Amino acid sequence: MTTTRSEVTYTPTFTDGDEFRLPTFKLLQQDGTLYDGAEAPDLDRDKALRIYRAMLFTRVLDERMMAAQRQGRLSFYMQCTGEEAAVIGSTAALDDADMIMAQYREQGALAYRGFTTDEFMNQLFGNEQDYGKGRQMPIHYGSAKLHYMTISSPLATQIPQAVGYAYGQKLAGEKHCTITYFGEGAASEGDFHAALNMATVHKVPVIFFCRNNGYAISTPTIEQFAADGVAPRAFGYKMQVIRVDGNDVLAVHEATRIARRMVVENNSPVLIEAMTYRLAAHSSSDDPSGYRSRKEEEAWREKDPILRMRHWLQDREWWSEDDEKALQESLRREVLETMKRAEKRQPPAxxxxxxxxxxxxxxxxxxxxxxxxxxxxxxxxxxxxxxxxxxxxx
Incomplete structure (x- = not known):
C-alpha cells in the first residue's frame, strides 16, 4: 500500500528541492531596534531581565571556568559563548515543567530555570554534593526538579530519547512538551533522522532545536552537507519547520513560543534551526585557530547576542550602564567565591x-x-x- 499523494506525470522530471529556500526569521537589529515591519514581541520587563541575567551569568561562568581549566583546577569545559540567545531565548518560551534534553552547550537553560551557582560548581568539580556523585565529566549537568535530563556524552543520543519522552507526555495528557537541543553536526547522525521520522509518525509534542553554529568541532557546514542547512530536512518527514536568527533573542523566543503552542495543542513536532556561531572553541581540548580565521571570529563578535539584547533593554529604558556594571561585578564575585567553596568540598564517598x-x-x-x-x-x-x-x- 502506498502512502504518497503525488500527481501523475508522463514526463520524467527530476528536482533537488533547491527551489524551496527557507527564509530566516528576524526581529531585532544589532543596535537594539526592531527591523522595519517587525512587530515587538509580548515580553514584559521582568521576564526580559530574567533572560538577560541568565545570558550574562552564562557568559561570566564560561569565562571563569575556562580560565580555571587552563589553570589545571578543572579537567574539561565547554562554553556557550555566542549561542546564549538561542539557548536561553528558547528555554524562556517554554513552560518551566517542560522537559529539556540538551546536548552539552545548554548551561544557559539551567541558569534561566534557577540552577544555582553552587549546583553548577558541585557538578563541575564532582564533589560530595554533585547530583551525579562525581561519575560524570564536567558540564554533564542534570536536574530532576528543573526538568533537565542529565547530559550524555555520545553525540545525538538525546534526540530519539526526547521523542520517547514526549510520547509519554502525550499519553499523560498534561499538555507539556519536550525540547531537545543539538548542533548541526549531530544532525548528520542517524539518530536525528530516526527521531524525526518517529516523531511525525507517532505525532508527539517535541521541539527539535538545532543550533547551527557553523562547525562540528573543526568541520565547517560546507563540508557537512550540500543542502540549504538543516531545516529543509523537515520536509522529508512532513514536519513543521522554521529558521531563525539564533543571535536574535526576541526572534528565538517568539519562534519557540509559537512552536510550543503547536506541539502541545496539535501533537505536531516542530524543527527550529537557529543560525548562530560558536565564538569559543568547541571545548577546552580544541584550538579553533587551526580551522578558522580570526577575521571570521571578529565578524561574528560584532553580532554578539548579549550586546544586542542589552541595546534593546537600554532602548526601552529597562537597563542602564550602572545596572550592567553592578550585575557583572556581582556575577564575577559570586562565581569566583562559589568555585573556591566547591573546590574544598570532599569527593563523594x-x-x-x-x-x-x-x-x-x-x-x-x-x-x-x-x-x-x-x-x-x-x-x-x-x-x-x-x-x-x-x-x-x-
Whole structure:
C-alpha cells in the first residue's frame, strides 16, 4: 500500500528541492531596534531581565571556568559563548515543567530555570554534593526538579530519547512538551533522522532545536552537507519547520513560543534551526585557530547576542550602564567565591560508585569495591583526595 499523494506525470522530471529556500526569521537589529515591519514581541520587563541575567551569568561562568581549566583546577569545559540567545531565548518560551534534553552547550537553560551557582560548581568539580556523585565529566549537568535530563556524552543520543519522552507526555495528557537541543553536526547522525521520522509518525509534542553554529568541532557546514542547512530536512518527514536568527533573542523566543503552542495543542513536532556561531572553541581540548580565521571570529563578535539584547533593554529604558556594571561585578564575585567553596568540598564517598547501580549490591560489585579500597591503601600517595577516605572508605 502506498502512502504518497503525488500527481501523475508522463514526463520524467527530476528536482533537488533547491527551489524551496527557507527564509530566516528576524526581529531585532544589532543596535537594539526592531527591523522595519517587525512587530515587538509580548515580553514584559521582568521576564526580559530574567533572560538577560541568565545570558550574562552564562557568559561570566564560561569565562571563569575556562580560565580555571587552563589553570589545571578543572579537567574539561565547554562554553556557550555566542549561542546564549538561542539557548536561553528558547528555554524562556517554554513552560518551566517542560522537559529539556540538551546536548552539552545548554548551561544557559539551567541558569534561566534557577540552577544555582553552587549546583553548577558541585557538578563541575564532582564533589560530595554533585547530583551525579562525581561519575560524570564536567558540564554533564542534570536536574530532576528543573526538568533537565542529565547530559550524555555520545553525540545525538538525546534526540530519539526526547521523542520517547514526549510520547509519554502525550499519553499523560498534561499538555507539556519536550525540547531537545543539538548542533548541526549531530544532525548528520542517524539518530536525528530516526527521531524525526518517529516523531511525525507517532505525532508527539517535541521541539527539535538545532543550533547551527557553523562547525562540528573543526568541520565547517560546507563540508557537512550540500543542502540549504538543516531545516529543509523537515520536509522529508512532513514536519513543521522554521529558521531563525539564533543571535536574535526576541526572534528565538517568539519562534519557540509559537512552536510550543503547536506541539502541545496539535501533537505536531516542530524543527527550529537557529543560525548562530560558536565564538569559543568547541571545548577546552580544541584550538579553533587551526580551522578558522580570526577575521571570521571578529565578524561574528560584532553580532554578539548579549550586546544586542542589552541595546534593546537600554532602548526601552529597562537597563542602564550602572545596572550592567553592578550585575557583572556581582556575577564575577559570586562565581569566583562559589568555585573556591566547591573546590574544598570532599569527593563523594567511595561506596557511591556501587551503592545505587542495583537495588542490592551484587557480590561482583562488592568484590570490585574491596579491590579498589585495597589498591588505594597500597598507593595512598597517588590518591591524596581519594573518595571516602576518613568516612569508612579506604
Amino acid at each position: 567511595l561506596e557511591t560508585l556501587v551503592s545505587d547501580v542495583y537495588d542490592v549490591i551484587t557480590p561482583a560489585l562488592a568484590e570490585q569495591l574491596e579491590q579498589l579500597k585495597a589498591h588505594i591503601r597500597k598507593y595512598p600517595e597517588a590518591y591524596p583526595k581519594s573518595a571516602g577516605r576518613g568516612k569508612g572508605g579506604a
